Amino acid sequence: MSRQFYDDFADALRSGDHEAARPYLERPGHAARLAVYCNNVASSAIEALRAAYPVVNALTGARFFSPMAKAFWQSGPPRTRSLTGYGSGFADFVDGYQPARTLPYLADIARLDRAWLEAHLAADASPCRPGQMAQLPPDRIAALNPGLHPSARLLCLAWPVHGIWQRHRSGRSEARRVTLAPKAQGVLVWRPFGDVRSVVLDPGSVRFIASLDEGQSLAEASEDALIQHAGFDPARAFEAALTGGYLSGDALP
């Protein structure tokens, strides 16, 4: 059987229209059976997305989520041999998905779900601990550029949805009407030890953490944040980074 068979079969799977594969059947009357394959392929992708974006699914409902996930899959099927981590572009897709245009904050919910998943799957690593810094003189500490823990994901959201997202994520959500207005919100999502954590950041801390992520030293990152946000408190931000465990434990003396 030629390459054409695989190409035509793949077309049938993508479109869900099994006519393209009918000529390859010994009994053309069995064409309806090809729906088994079409359904399996689409539903595997849809269910993987549902598991990866649980709060998007919870807020929109399964009947809204499924066609949205299917449309995403048709525009970008898995290109690795695993559904673990599939759907990296889903938030941007949601942003442009016409039926979701009345839910402009939904893409930010998807960004939080995605950050949670990436933190969950990231390499295991010990974060920098307060005790490791205690021995060092202050000027040595200021010159360190520890970088972020490998699980850390810094988000700058357009809508302040972290609270809503977190309540759903932890199963503490109750049905109630929430009024939302667009307002920037910085969020850090990371997994210092066993469980994924998240925290809302003030704008200075967002700048501080973004600078550390770019490889700047603690002194440079503090200065940078202070220039842009006069109210920024470097000592408090540093303390929060250490106790929270979102600095990398590597590259320390």
Place this chain on the structure above:
Amino acid sequence: MALPDTSPVAGISLKPEHFRSALEARADGLWFEIHPENYVSEGGPRLRWLDAIREVHPLSLHGVAMSLGGPDRPDPHHLANWSRLVDRYEPVLISEHLAWSALGDVWFPDLLPVPMTQTALDIFCRNVDIMQTALGRQILIENPARYVRLEGDGDEADFLAETVRRTGCGLLLDVNNLYLGAQNIGFDVQDWLRRIPADAVGEIHLAGHEADTGLGEHLLIDTHGAPVAKPVWRLFETVIALIGPRPTLIERDTHLPAFGQLMAEREQAARRLASLGTTTVAHV
């Protein structure tokens, strides 16, 4: 890693929902099987759970994405992921399917039908060989769940037997697939069993199937979403009476029941295996 010294007799496919129960479960010959595709992350709790479970129970790796029956060579990145998992978990058995699921760099997460022609056989054997060479181990190949016959399809048992002969791979005999394939496309199960090389069978799978919602009993679907059906248990008895006992696994993927229910099904398999003598890993 200290490895358990028990030989696999009757096992269960492992789901994250059952990690704690699996870790705590104790039974002679109990083992667990995973899909390596679900464990390709760099880190995270899932790998840690598997580390812990591996210390008490044997593990097997059962792949669904190598697309050995596809026109392309096995994906080097996916082979590397497999190698990493084989090194980390030292599985007692490893297996893949007579199926395809990838074309170019696009993966279709399902087990798609391979045309059973001479050309396809050549490509399939090449790919099995590449995978075995990359892992430095024999793999078992599972017989497919058949829903349609493709134009030019030859005999499935012959296709599998020839693959074993050419590549030195073993077979994973999925009794549910055998049963529903016979129902769906009509082939003689007894003839199939006579024609596969019995010594090459290194593992048996048991699973539940469901009738297609549209086509009814005319089409049985390998959903892994129900308990093992009575006729499949009977066919299992026929199989082990004919070829002898083999490590046997209960597969369940959807409508996941409580862990205890799967242990009870696994116990049913273990009882049937014991009544036919000691289970041995096939020497192939």
